[in-house]
Amino acid sequence: MRFSFFVFASLGLILPSVAGAESFGSLSKPKFPPGKPPKISCILTASGADDAPNFLKAVEVCPTVTIPKSTTLNIETRLNMTGLRDKHINLEGTIKFSPDIPYWSGNGFFIPFQTQITFWLLGGENILFDGGGTLDGSGQKPSNSAKNSSLLRPITLTVFQAKDVLIENIHMINSPEWHNLVNEGQNVVYNNININAISNSTHGAANTDGWNVYRSDSVSILNSVIVNGDDCVAFKPNATNVLVENLDCTGSQLKSLKRSLGQFPGVFDIVENVLAKNVKMTKAQNGARIKAWAGPNVGSGIVKNITFENFFETAVDNPIVIDQCYMTNTTACAQFPSNTFIQDIWFTNITGTGTKSNVASLACSPDGRCSDINVNDISLSFPSGTTTFSCQNLNITGDAAGLFPICKTT
Numbered sequence: 001m002r003f004s005f006f007v008f009a010s011l012g013l014i015l016p017s018v019a020g021a022e023s024f025g026s027l028s029k030p031k032f033p034p035g036k037p038p039k040i041s042c043i044l045t046a047s048g049a050d051d052a053p054n055f056l057k058a059v060e061v062c063p064t065v066t067i068p069k070s071t072t073l074n075i076e077t078r079l080n081m082t083g084l085r086d087k088h089i090n091l092e093g094t095i096k097f098s099p100d101i102p103y104w105s106g107n108g109f110f111i112p113f114q115t116q117i118t119f120w121l122l123g124g125e126n127i128l129f130d131g132g133g134t135l136d137g138s139g140q141k142p143s144n145s146a147k148n149s150s151l152l153r154p155i156t157l158t159v160f161q162a163k164d165v166l167i168e169n170i171h172m173i174n175s176p177e178w179h180n181l182v183n184e185g186q187n188v189v190y191n192n193i194n195i196n197a198i199s200n201s202t203h204g205a206a207n208t209d210g211w212n213v214y215r216s217d218s219v220s221i222l223n224s225v226i227v228n229g230d231d232c233v234a235f236k237p238n239a240t241n242v243l244v245e246n247l248d249c250t251g252s253q254l255k256s257l258k259r260s261l262g263q264f265p266g267v268f269d270i271v272e273n274v275l276a277k278n279v280k281m282t283k284a285q286n287g288a289r290i291k292a293w294a295g296p297n298v299g300s301g302i303v304k305n306i307t308f309e310n311f312f313e314t315a316v317d318n319p320i321v322i323d324q325c326y327m328t329n330t331t332a333c334a335q336f337p338s339n340t341f342i343q344d345i346w347f348t349n350i351t352g353t354g355t356k357s358n359v360a361s362l363a364c365s366p367d368g369r370c371s372d373i374n375v376n377d378i379s380l381s382f383p384s385g386t387t388t389f390s391c392q393n394l395n396i397t398g399d400a401a402g403l404f405p406i407c408k409t410t
Contacts (some may be wrong), residue, residue, distance in 0.1 A: 039192040050076035066090040068368050073228055078109055082160060084124030091133035099138035105152045113214055122163040132169045140393030154179040159185050168192050172258040178209040186218040197228040213239040237261055237269035246277040251283055262293040262301045262340030269301030277309040287311060287319040288347055292340035294365050300339035313352030319362035319380050320347055324369055334410050336366035349377040364393040366410055375400040
């Protein structure tokens with residue numbers, strides 16, 4: 001079964017307009033003729049202190065909140081913007097989070113999944129966040145080295161329990177951790193997002209994923225440029241009906257799961273109906289990748305109906321990967337095959353170069369845990385020597401199946 005395309009519903013976003021505004025403090029209030037109900041719009045300016053309280057208040061009372069181009073809001077305390085309805089945040093300037101990671105480590109919003117925290121929870125229904133401005137996570141302060149594992153580092157923006165959300169035309173820089181998490185969202189669209197997490201010090205950026213999609217349905221990530229040191233997009237447990245299209249990822253990897261799917265005993269995880277197409281990957285660790293846990297005392301799940309299509313990869317360490325014995329040696333994987341089944345996977349029109357001889361590794365657990373694995377129009381090379389392909393414990397179909405040897409059985 002090929003990928004069944006899914007249609008995203010119209011967002012129906014409300015964009016109120018205001019004829020005039022009068023400044024008061026760090027907000028601006030509109031003027032309206034007598035007897036006419038106001039459509040309140042707020043224009044935020046910097047207070048010189050923590051701008052989080054004014055930002056929260058503005059979003060609470062105003063359908064539209066604008067941060068002008070000349071304004072940088074300094075956010076020193078967490079932003080709880082959940083339960084919103086019909087809101088437009090127009091970021092033309094900059095929202096800059098405090099670089100005090102020790103403070104955030106004890107004061108960010110805690111997210112139990114993979115022990116994360118976040119600066120900002122954005123949730124509710126019918127939300128537009130746009131404007132061409134910048135979200136600055138201030139993660140590159142030298143004293144905030146990601147090597148200090150005792151500190152929890154905040155995700156810049158978490159879309160949490162939200163429906164019908166459009167986030168577009170935003171620059172995101174210097175995130176201390178993941179840039180975006182979609183947690184229990186439905187119909188969430190990202191468009192034209194520019195992410196940059198290149199270190200400007202001797203301390204490298206780490207775990208600066210572009211997006212993680214978790215327990216969410218109908219998510220689109222479109223037309224974006226990502227320069228970071230970790231995942232470009234990662235599809236976490238219970239991510240369904242996800243479209244990733246027209247991305248340019250440098251120093252990144254795009255994969256279906258990371259240290260999570262099938263990891264926890266008693267938990268059944270699903271990643272299903274994912275289409276990733278028209279993706280350019282440069283100087284990345286992994287290209288199109290699926291991995292799942294095996295061994296004793298792990299969980300179970302299914303990865304089904306996943307298509308990687310039109311990938312152009314340059315200097316990628318592992319251009320095509322299935323690893324169904326993740327974190328498990330061959331002996332243990334044979335004794336305890338993965339309980340996360342991988343089905344109906346398509347690698348189509350994957351071209352470019354690897355940094356190692358082996359450019360594609362499709363390694364499944366024994367006992368038929370992978371099925372319907374298709375490879376078509378594969379043109380990958382190792383410029384410095386012989387190009388090889390490897391596989392184990394699966395039957396491969398498609399016009400590029402002949403690139404692989406007879407699959408090893410373990």
